[in-house]
Structure formats: structure tokens, C-alpha cells
Amino acid sequence: MDDKKRCETDILYLDEDQMIEAGVLDAGRCVDVMEETMGLLSDGDCLMGGPNHDAHGLMLFFPKESPIPGFPLNDSADRRFIAMPAYLGGRFHKAGVKWYGSNGRNRSCGLPRSILMFMLNDVETGMPLAYMSANLLSAMRTGAMPGLAVRHLARPDSKVLTILGPGVIGKANFLAVMSQMKNIDTVLIKGSTPASKSAKSFVDFVKAHAPQVKDVRVCATMEEAIRPADIVVEAISCKEGEWPEYKAEWFKPGVTFICTNAFNMDYRSIVDMRKVVDNLGMFVNYADEDDEGYDENGDREHTGCMGEDFVYMSRDGLLDLDTVDQIGDIVRGKKPGRKSDDEKILVSIEGIPIEDVAWGTECYENALKKGIGTKLKLWDQPKAL
Amino acid sequence: MDDKKRCETDILYLDEDQMIEAGVLDAGRCVDVMEETMGLLSDGDCLMGGPNHDAHGLMLFFPKESPIPGFPLNDSADRRFIAMPAYLGGRFHKAGVKWYGSNGRNRSCGLPRSILMFMLNDVETGMPLAYMSANLLSAMRTGAMPGLAVRHLARPDSKVLTILGPGVIGKANFLAVMSQMKNIDTVLIKGSTPASKSAKSFVDFVKAHAPQVKDVRVCATMEEAIRPADIVVEAISCKEGEWPEYKAEWFKPGVTFICTNAFNMDYRSIVDMRKVVDNLGMFVNYADEDDEGYDENGDREHTGCMGEDFVYMSRDGLLDLDTVDQIGDIVRGKKPGRKSDDEKILVSIEGIPIEDVAWGTECYENALKKGIGTKLKLWDQPKAL
Structure with a gap:
């Protein structure tokens, strides 16, 4: 970029419809861009916050109660704010921050549970390049x-895909997995209840987006949904501590189980399964922050996060942390993909802020090419006081 | 706020000129709003990130060198990005994040060293309310x-004000201090060199903004600038480790010394001076992260940050941390202001993200009242995939 270009001070604003025009919903392309992104992570060509440059973000945690009238409380699902800054190198070479607030009660006024915005910046000057609606950006990159995990880890002949949690992220997961797995003919769905509206609407979503699927069904129980699955993708949003319980024995040989949210599963039962994560350092950070030891039965107090449990397992002598592989290392060929047809593979994905920088850059560059968006002037000349 | 209002999805964009129209440069008002803000901090009616809810922000630190071609390096003054999220209560009751990138080389293309943006959000829904240019917002709140410190701590008869570092923050410091101290008739300035252009332009700035000042001079040395001062305000930006050295003996009885940046001063020489900070927990966090022990002479390795040195002093048995007062506790009357005419008071200010939420809310509300700014539509209806 020449100096003149770099010193331009227009910011491109992209609302949600403009993000769609700019290609934010292209699930297959997004899997390719996430593959590039995980490769750059494996190369070390990126930077996040925190002492080890691998922080997920900085969160505002609300308290359960407060003596101060009107103080915001942790009294609904996903009540939080979080800022997720990152730099991503390679052809991206940009910094950015995702910033969002969540409140389970938002539905009551027709708003999504989380409202996300993303700012993209020139990494040399700090100049903001774009300010964009990031609900779809975030859902698609998540x-x-x-999608990237199944490309490298699922059995190519996988036929049965199970979706746990038929929400927005569940839909994005479905689109991305379907973009990679051409033999899926059965989709099983587990919502909060057998009569869940979102589970039913997910059935219509599957029919609309994947005509090759012959059988799409809502299941009554977790066990019914998981036992037949070649691929399970979990994205269940629930209140802290109210997460579901899975049994390791429900997973069939050859399964690829990908989780993005919280649940309980006795970790002594998963010692022999292969373990893969997006960013191991982040889970180590979580374990350092959260480690609360054991309950009265000698079981680990934990936070429902499987990747964090892998760290506790290593602390309890149940596994060597070096055996937990990172997706980026698999992308770069430093670690193998699936090793056998029978291998049971657990994949824990937390989300990394470099993913927003990658997909945000892609949408920004598409928008520039297509002339989409509103230019915002920052200043004619910066005022020096 | 009623439900209909809360669920509106227009974002107000304010460029730098519009921020000025909305009153961002009103230094006296800003001191009042910071007094409210520090009072709310003292009440506990706010929330920041981190385990103790008092994090300054989450920073991207660039390395000094990298084997990766094109990787951004820490090779100029202030090379960093930082995200500073916070919630502030009281009449503000809003969340927000400041996000900025800095690079000392920006001057070469006519850009400010730091380029800052601020997003203000409804704390209930997470909905973004405003996206604003924050260079002036940040300078003025800083x-x-x-200004607030001198209101509570300086001798009311203070006549000589010294400005160390005549940059943007120095100018904002000057305006705020002058809004509080009516007897200042002499202003001493110390720039990077006696011939520093910014020091000379600061003289014109003083003449333009404070006709009551009879004597305004650029000093050749730190000692010359500090010895006569009733009030010293420090805001010197320099490369890591290249900060100036001060001597405690230069400070006269009754001085109020307020610092916002980095320097060296032997902390064994300041044991008997009173110590005040904006947010003690933040300096404890810094000390926890940075503590590198002692050099070969038995002197503390330190980071140039005075508030952090207070924490090291307590760890070395030189003071009781309980004797370090917070400005908000002085505002609330929990701790006294100046105790005697001769008291030497050291004030270390780091900046707290709630200050941006406060001044951002004030500017946003002014803009709404005056009809200033550009409305950005986020969506007609959020797309649920």
C-alpha cells in the first residue's frame, strides 16, 4: 500500500444487508479462509492480547447480585460484553476488534441474543478501515x-450429521459442514425440548439448503441424536451451570465430535479418544483462571468447556498435553489428520479473534471491489487541540 | 428507557468535527463529569474486564523482532493496539469500548500518533448506540x-504550573488545570529539546487560551522546569526505557505532581510524600504482570510507571499500600484532600476505561439533543440465517 493510500481517512460502514452483498454468507469460502487463518496461527503469524499473545478477549462479567439499584446482573443466558482484539498476518496484515453484548432477554424485543460489531484497522497506522455489522460475520466464521475440522478429521464417507443446538451458530455449522461433506444424507437435530420451535424451523432450513439430505429428524433425547452420528456438532447456549450431560459410550467408532459450547462429560471416560483444539494456549489460560479444584466426590469442578477439561486431565495425570493437536498444525501437515476409520475424535473449538480479522478482511475487500457500503469521513484534517 | 426505544437499531456516527460540535472540548465540564465518574468508581458502580473487574484493557504488544517478513514490530514510540471495555453506572448506565492503534511514525503522513475510536452501547441489549471519533474524547478525559486532581489536592493559591511534555495530552491537561486554578500566572514548559517545535507552539497555545498567564516560558532542563512549580503535570511520550529521570529534591513543599506517563525517580527518595492514584487495583495488576525483581545494584527493575512503583515500594516494605489514596475516595469524602500547605503530593494517573464511557455518553447525549451526527442503520430486521 503506498503512503497516500495508507493515510486516507475514510471508514467503510457495512450494515447487515451490505455484509450479505459482500459475501459474508459464503460458507464454503469461509472454510477456505479459516484454513488459511489456522495455518497462519500455526506459523505464529498473528498476535492476540495477553502475556502469551493468545487471549480470547477481555470480558465484562456481570455479578449475580449487587447492592446497587439498577446494576446489570448475570440473570439471563449469555449476559456479557466482550472485546476481542487481534492482528492477523499473511495476505491479511490487519488488526481488528470484535465487540459485542449479549443478553438472553433480547428476544423479547425482536433483537438477537448477541449484537456484534467489528472494526478493521490498518496495522501500520491504526487507522480504522471498516466498521461492520458482525452478527453474520461471527456466526459464519464460527x-x-x-467445516474445517470435518475437512481434515471426519471420515469422508460420513452419512449422518447431528446438530446439537439448532440456533444461529448451529445453522452456520450446518452450512459449513455440508460444504465439505458430500455424502451426508441424514441430519438429526436436538433442541431444548422435542417440541422446540427452533428445532422445527431447523428442519425447514435443512430442506431449503441441502436437498441431498433424505432424512431430517428432530430427536427426543441427546442419546438418540448422538448414537447414530458420524459427525456431531454442538452449539448449545444455556445458563451457566445448566449445561447438558453426555455419555462417552454414545459415541460410535469413527465419530468426529465437534463442540463449541458447554456441557458435562466425565473426562475419565474420554481418555482414549483423540483430542484436537483450535488454540491450546487459550484453554490453558482458561484453566489457569478457573481452576477450582475438586468437589466433595473428588470430581473436578469445571466450567463445561471440553478444551479446558483436556488441560485439567493433563494436570490430573490422565493425558500428556502434547497429545492434544491443534487444527492449524494439522492444516500445515505438522500433525496428521484422521489416523484410522475407527478413531473417535473430539474437537473443542472456542473461537479465536484472528478469525474475525480474516473474514472481516475478506468481506471488506469484497465490498471495496463491488462498491458496497457507506463511506464515513473521520476528519478533513485531524485537530491537534 | 421504554422497550420500543431500547430496541431501536440506529447507530449515531460522530466524526471529529461533530464531536467538537457536541462539546468534546469543554474542559471544565469534563472535569465535572470525571468527578462523577471517580465517585461512581469509589461506589463500585462500574465494571471493567479481568478477574478483579479493574483491567485497563487488552493490548496487542508487538515484538522487537520477528523471523516472519512484514511482521509488525515494536520499533517506534507507542507501537501498540489496545481495546478498553467498561460499564459505568449511575446516570450513565452504559457499556462501551475504546479501540486504538498507535505508531510514532504516523506523523510522517500527517496522522496523529494514535487513532482512537469509541463505541457506546446499551448495557441491557448490547445494541451499539454510537460510533465516534475518540482522539479528542480521549485527550480531554485524560x-x-x-484537572480533577488539582481541584482536590493542589494549593488553592498555586501560581506556577509546569507542563512536562507539550503534546496533545499536555494541552488537554493544561486546559483542565486552568479551568480549576484561577491564580496560575506562570506556565513553564519542558519539551524534548529546548528548541522543540511543540514546546514553542505550546507557548502560543497558552497565550491563546489563558490570557491571565503573565509569564510563559520554555525551560532548558527538567530541574529548571520543576523547581519553581506549585503544580507539575507530566505527559511525556517516549520509547520504552528511554524515559527521563527526575530528582525528588527538585519538588518544593506544597507541590502537586501529577504524572500520566513513564519516568525514573528513585523511589527510596519519595517515601515521605503523599501518594494518590486513580485506580490502585490497576497498578497492582501491572506489578503482578511486570515484576522482574532487582538489577545487579539491588535496584528494582521497573517500567517507569510511578503508580506501579508504589506497589513495589509496599512489596519492599517501604510503605503500606493502604496509605495510597484513590481520587474517587477523596471525591466521596472517604479520604481527605490536601492536609497541609506544605504537603508534597504525588498523583499517578493511568487512565480508566470508564472515563471514556462517561465522556462518550455526555457527547452522545449532547449530539442527540442538538441533532448532530450521521444515523447508520444496522438492519431493518436482523437476519437469523
Whole structure:
């Protein structure tokens, strides 16, 4: 970029419809871009916050109660704000931050549970390049990671795909997995209840987006949904501590189980399964922050996060942390993909802020090419006081 | 706010000129709003990131060198990005994040060293309310804190004001201090060199903004600038480790010394001076992260940050951390202001993200009242995939 270009001070604003025009919903392309992104992570060509440059973000945690009238409380699902800054190198060479607030009660006024915005910046000057609606950006980049995981880890002949949690992220997961797996003919769905509206609407979504699927069904129980699956993708949003319980014995040989949210599963039962994560350092950070030891039965107090449990397992002598592989190392060929047809593979994905920089850059560059968006002037001349 | 209002999805964009129209440069008002803000901090009616809810922000630190071609390096003054999220209560009741990138080389293409943006959000829904140019917002709220400090701590008869570092923050500091101290008739300035252009332009700035000042001079040395001063305000930006050295003996009885940046001063020489900070927990966090012990002479390795040195002093048995007062506790009357005419008071200010939420809310509300700004539509209806 020449100096003149670099010193331009227009910011491109992209609303949600303009993000769609700019290609944010292209699930297959997003999987490709996430593959590039995980490769750059494996190369070390990126930077996040925190002492080890691998922080997920900085969160505002609301308290359960407060003596101060009107103080915001942790009293609904996903009540939080979080800022997720990152730099991503390679052809991206940009910095950015995703910033969002969530409140389970938003539905009551027709708003999504989380409202996300993303700012993209020139990494040399700090100049903001774009300010964009990031609900779809975030959903698609989150969904693309299971797509990338199945590309490298699922059995190519996988036929049965199970979706746990038929929400927005579940839909993005579905689109990304389907973009990679051409033999899927059965989709099983587990919502919060057998009569869940979102589970039913997910059935219509599958029919609309994947005519090759012959059989799409809502299941009554977790066990019914998981037992037949070649691929399970989990994205269940629930209140802290109210997460579901899975049994390791429900997973059939050859399964690829990809989780993005919280649940309980006795970790002594998963010692022999292969373990893969997006960013191991992040889970180590979580374990350092959260480690609360054991309950009265000698079981680990934990936070429902499988990748964090892998770290506790290593601390309890149940596994060597070096055996937990990172997707980026698999992308770069430093670690193998699936090793056998029978291998049971657990993949824990937390989300990494470099993914937003990658997909945000892609949408920004598409928008520039297509002339989409509103130019915002920052200043004619910066005022120096 | 009623439900209909809360669920509106227009974002107000304010460029730098519009921020000025909305009153961002009103230094006296900003000191009042910072007084409210520090009071709310003292009440606990706010929330930041981190385990103790007092994080300054999450920073991208660039390395000094990298084997990766094109990787951004820490090779100029202030090379960094930082995200600073916070919630502030009281009449503000809003969340927000400041996000900025800095690079000392920006001057070469006519850009400010730091380029800052601020996003203000409804704390209930997470909905973005405003996206605003924050260079002036940040400078003014930063400058206002020394204004608030002198309101409560400086001798009312203070006549000589010294400005160390005549940059943007120095100007904001000057405006805020002058809004509080009516007897200042002499202003001493110390720039990087006696012939520094910014020091000379600061003289014109003083003449233009404070006709009551009879004597305004650029000093050749730190000692010359500090010895006569009733009030010293420090805001010197320099490369890591290249900060100036001060001597405690230069400070006269009754001085109020307010610092916002980095320098060296032997902390064994300041044991008997009173110590005040904006947010003690933040300096404890810094000390926890940075503590590198002692050099070969038995002197503390330190980071140039005075508030952090206070924490090391307590760890070395030189002071009781309980004797370090917070400005908000002085505002609320929990701790006294100046105790005697001769008291030497050291004030270390780091900047707290709630200050951006406060001044951002004030500017946003002014803009709404005056009909200033560009409305950005986020969506007609959020797309659920």
C-alpha cells in the first residue's frame, strides 16, 4: 500500500444487508479462509492480547447480585460484553476488534441474543478501515471452524450429521459442514425440548439448503441424536451451570465430535479418544483462571468447556498435553489428520479473534471491489487541540 | 428507557468535527463529569474486564523482532493496539469500548500518533448506540483527570504550573488545570529539546487560551522546569526505557505532581510524600504482570510507571499500600484532600476505561439533543440465517 493510500481517512460502514452483498454468507469460502487463518496461527503469524499473545478477549462479567439499584446482573443466558482484539498476518496484515453484548432477554424485543460489531484497522497506522455489522460475520466464521475440522478429521464417507443446538451458530455449522461433506444424507437435530420451535424451523432450513439430505429428524433425547452420528456438532447456549450431560459410550467408532459450547462429560471416560483444539494456549489460560479444584466426590469442578477439561486431565495425570493437536498444525501437515476409520475424535473449538480479522478482511475487500457500503469521513484534517 | 426505544437499531456516527460540535472540548465540564465518574468508581458502580473487574484493557504488544517478513514490530514510540471495555453506572448506565492503534511514525503522513475510536452501547441489549471519533474524547478525559486532581489536592493559591511534555495530552491537561486554578500566572514548559517545535507552539497555545498567564516560558532542563512549580503535570511520550529521570529534591513543599506517563525517580527518595492514584487495583495488576525483581545494584527493575512503583515500594516494605489514596475516595469524602500547605503530593494517573464511557455518553447525549451526527442503520430486521 503506498503512503497516500495508507493515510486516507475514510471508514467503510457495512450494515447487515451490505455484509450479505459482500459475501459474508459464503460458507464454503469461509472454510477456505479459516484454513488459511489456522495455518497462519500455526506459523505464529498473528498476535492476540495477553502475556502469551493468545487471549480470547477481555470480558465484562456481570455479578449475580449487587447492592446497587439498577446494576446489570448475570440473570439471563449469555449476559456479557466482550472485546476481542487481534492482528492477523499473511495476505491479511490487519488488526481488528470484535465487540459485542449479549443478553438472553433480547428476544423479547425482536433483537438477537448477541449484537456484534467489528472494526478493521490498518496495522501500520491504526487507522480504522471498516466498521461492520458482525452478527453474520461471527456466526459464519464460527460455523466454518467445524467445516474445517470435518475437512481434515471426519471420515469422508460420513452419512449422518447431528446438530446439537439448532440456533444461529448451529445453522452456520450446518452450512459449513455440508460444504465439505458430500455424502451426508441424514441430519438429526436436538433442541431444548422435542417440541422446540427452533428445532422445527431447523428442519425447514435443512430442506431449503441441502436437498441431498433424505432424512431430517428432530430427536427426543441427546442419546438418540448422538448414537447414530458420524459427525456431531454442538452449539448449545444455556445458563451457566445448566449445561447438558453426555455419555462417552454414545459415541460410535469413527465419530468426529465437534463442540463449541458447554456441557458435562466425565473426562475419565474420554481418555482414549483423540483430542484436537483450535488454540491450546487459550484453554490453558482458561484453566489457569478457573481452576477450582475438586468437589466433595473428588470430581473436578469445571466450567463445561471440553478444551479446558483436556488441560485439567493433563494436570490430573490422565493425558500428556502434547497429545492434544491443534487444527492449524494439522492444516500445515505438522500433525496428521484422521489416523484410522475407527478413531473417535473430539474437537473443542472456542473461537479465536484472528478469525474475525480474516473474514472481516475478506468481506471488506469484497465490498471495496463491488462498491458496497457507506463511506464515513473521520476528519478533513485531524485537530491537534 | 421504554422497550420500543431500547430496541431501536440506529447507530449515531460522530466524526471529529461533530464531536467538537457536541462539546468534546469543554474542559471544565469534563472535569465535572470525571468527578462523577471517580465517585461512581469509589461506589463500585462500574465494571471493567479481568478477574478483579479493574483491567485497563487488552493490548496487542508487538515484538522487537520477528523471523516472519512484514511482521509488525515494536520499533517506534507507542507501537501498540489496545481495546478498553467498561460499564459505568449511575446516570450513565452504559457499556462501551475504546479501540486504538498507535505508531510514532504516523506523523510522517500527517496522522496523529494514535487513532482512537469509541463505541457506546446499551448495557441491557448490547445494541451499539454510537460510533465516534475518540482522539479528542480521549485527550480531554485524560487531561481532565489532572484537572480533577488539582481541584482536590493542589494549593488553592498555586501560581506556577509546569507542563512536562507539550503534546496533545499536555494541552488537554493544561486546559483542565486552568479551568480549576484561577491564580496560575506562570506556565513553564519542558519539551524534548529546548528548541522543540511543540514546546514553542505550546507557548502560543497558552497565550491563546489563558490570557491571565503573565509569564510563559520554555525551560532548558527538567530541574529548571520543576523547581519553581506549585503544580507539575507530566505527559511525556517516549520509547520504552528511554524515559527521563527526575530528582525528588527538585519538588518544593506544597507541590502537586501529577504524572500520566513513564519516568525514573528513585523511589527510596519519595517515601515521605503523599501518594494518590486513580485506580490502585490497576497498578497492582501491572506489578503482578511486570515484576522482574532487582538489577545487579539491588535496584528494582521497573517500567517507569510511578503508580506501579508504589506497589513495589509496599512489596519492599517501604510503605503500606493502604496509605495510597484513590481520587474517587477523596471525591466521596472517604479520604481527605490536601492536609497541609506544605504537603508534597504525588498523583499517578493511568487512565480508566470508564472515563471514556462517561465522556462518550455526555457527547452522545449532547449530539442527540442538538441533532448532530450521521444515523447508520444496522438492519431493518436482523437476519437469523
